[in-house]
Amino acid sequence: MxxxxxxxxxxxxxxxxxxxxxxxxxxxxxxxxxxxxxxxxxxxxxxxxxxxxxxxxxxxxxxxxxxxxxxxxxxxxxxxxxxxxxxxxxxxxxxxxxxxxDRTELILQVFSNRAHTRQAKLQVEIAKLQYQLPRIHPSGNPLDQQSSSGGLANRGAGETKLELDRRVIRKRITYLKDQLKTVDKTINVQSRRRTNTSLPLVSLVGYTNAGKSTTMNGLLNFNKEESEDRKVFEKDMLFATLDTSVRKIDLEDNTSFLLSDTVGFVSKLPHNLIESFKTTLKEAKDADLLVQVIDVSDEHWKNMLEVTEKTLNEVGVTGKPMIYAFNKADLKAGQVFPTIEGDNIYYSALDPDSIKKMVDLIKLKLFAEYKLVDLLIPYDQQKFTEEILKNSQIISKEFTNDGSVLKANLSPDELEKYERFIQVNV
Ligand SMILES: Nc1nc2c(ncn2[C@@H]2O[C@H](COP(=O)(O)OP(=O)(O)OP(=O)(O)O)[C@@H](O)[C@H]2O)c(=O)[nH]1
Ligand SMILES: [Mg+2]
The missing domain is CATH 3.40.50.11060 (GTPase HflX, N-terminal domain)
Structure with a gap:
């Protein structure tokens, strides 16, 4: 039936x-x-x-x-x-x-259905094969015992069907891992090109369906020049996002940062899957600031927060400054929002006022150590002017008889690097 x-x-x-x-x-x-x-x-x-x-x-x-x-x-x-x-x-x-x-096989299937890009597909397939490897059934049929006259040159004498199947799977895993390395390398080159700028990186992390992608899209609305095609996919389903997207956010006050959205977590996330997704999670590892998005309207938000922290630990993302972003406050009766309490923000990713407050908090955390300075760069050292104009947060620029005069918001590293050009600390 x-x-x-x-x-x-x-x-x-x-x-x-x-x-x-x-x-x-x-x-x-x-x-x-x-x-x-x-x-x-x-x-x-x-x-x-x-x-x-x-x-x-x-x-x-x-x-x-x-x-x-x-x-x-x-x-x-x-x-x-x-x-x-x-x-x-x-x-x-x-x-x-x-x-x-079992739960692992189920999660692997969900990931498999959701994987669209080559990188995500490879990552999931490797994890699936690793899961299957010890689980393929010996058929118990003595006829499956391969004789040494079996004909396949590379088949070991007396190798069972089971051993043969396992060998084929292992070979395929090696092949897919090689493929993944090539894909990862391309993505790495792209990301290195990007991180050549000294812009700080903010990474959205958290449980699946917490609203990371919606928050990212909300923040993109605060970009000086709006463009719909930079938006990421958001949907009410588990594991809507399996890939990392990085976008540059340029704010009205000329400050900028990079923002990344990535795969969400779930309890008992299979180990192989975490291992496979390490490259995808690299943005979180490289981040200067993590924004952990938590669905505060879910009664289990505390469990979800614990699972997120445990998983971040497992992938080696530790000791990062973190904003606890309690999202979907609109769905929680009696929850006042947007409000900021220390590193916590209660907000709704769908509410522009909330996102404005989120931007303020991100700026506060990110640029706390930054300093607004005036720089005077003589014309015989113009390569520094070009470098600063390209990579740093410029508030204003002027070209005088003595050289270029830049007003810039510099990170501690930049302050050290350009110390000799600094005129007056504002
Ligand atoms: N009411 C309400 N719904 C929200 C809010 N934020 C997100 N959502 C909804 O929650 C669902 C999941 O949002 P996503 O942004 O896709 O969640 P995600 O964290 O990116 O999820 P994954 O990519 O699956 O890990 C979508 O249907 C959103 O519209 C919010 O503040 N309030
Ligand atoms: Mg998402």
Whole structure:
């Protein structure tokens, strides 16, 4: 029988609670991930135990119950809240004749559906193959045992079908990693060209669907010259963004900074996926300031903040100055916005007044160490004038008999570099 409504497969989500504090939240999120994968939740099954069974994940008795509920619901796929070992999945499938998908496989599928650029596609495919490698089934068929007269020159004597399959997958991973390196290199060159400027980089980070891309688009509206084609994709769905976009923001007061938007996080993000997405997350690593976007209207925002901080740590983004940007304040009853309290801002990415306040806070954090100075550069040292005009924040410029006179807002590094030209500290 066709187990679908509106073409969507109906599945059961199931998980083992061994007293993790965030269990209910991760189960709810599993449901959202199922929907993001274009499937529907038919039922939810939970089991409370002290520890997860090494053999079948669930404790005894529960496996039979799952089989009965699945049959009654006419469901053939069970989605599990954790990453299971290959043997746990095999044992469950053998005992129930149902098919099981763990949380990692589900997240990989969602990422796979969302990947559009070559870099994102390669990153996801590598992570998928790494996940599959220990999980391909030995068929158990003795005829699959390859004899040494098998004919393929590079096939080892007596190599099993399983070994052969694994070798093919490993080869493909190596090939894809090489491809990814080439793509990464091109992107790196582009980004180096960009960071040749001494403009500071602000990176939006945070949980998936928190409103990072919407915030980026809001900030782009504050660019002196508006241009719609610089906007990024924003949508109410998990993992709308899988790539990094960097845009230059030029403000009315002649200050400028670079802004990057990137992939969002989720709890229990598969390790392979984090590893694969390291280049994508490089902008966060290079950032001078992080803006962590948090959906404060979600009752689980604290969990999301914890997961974000943990994931940032895992990818080596530590010790950066951070603005905690509590977004979607418009959806939270009683929340006054926009307001700033220290490094926290309560705002709505859809509200221009909020974004204006966000710009003020970013400027405050970013340019706190900057100084407004007058520079006099003699005409025989014009290469410095050109350099400063190209890379620094210029407030005004004038060409006098003595040389170029620039009023500029300089970073600590620039102040040191151009010290001999500085006239009066304003
Ligand atoms: N009401 C309201 N909705 C918002 C606000 N900010 C963002 N949204 C909505 O939230 C959804 C997700 O926004 P995105 O900006 O795509 O979220 P994201 O953090 O980039 O998500 P990923 O790219 O999936 O990680 C969209 O439907 C936005 O319109 C806000 O302040 N208020
Ligand atoms: Mg986004």
């Amino acid at each position: 066709e187990n679908t409504t509106n073409g969507k497969e109906r599945v059961i989500v199931a998980g083992v609670s061994h007293k993790q504090v965030d269990f209910d939240y991760t189960m709810e999120e599993l449901g959202s991930l199922v929907e993001a994968n274009n499937m529907e939740v038919a039922d939810v099954i939970k089991q409370n135990v002290d520890s997860v069974s090494a053999k079948t994940y669930f404790g005894s008795g529960k496996v039979t119950e799952i089989k009965e509920i699945a049959n009654a619901d006419d469901v053939t796929t069970i989605v599990l809240n954790d990453e299971l070992t290959p043997s746990q999945i095999r044992n469950l499938e053998k005992e129930t004749k149902l098919s099981f998908m």
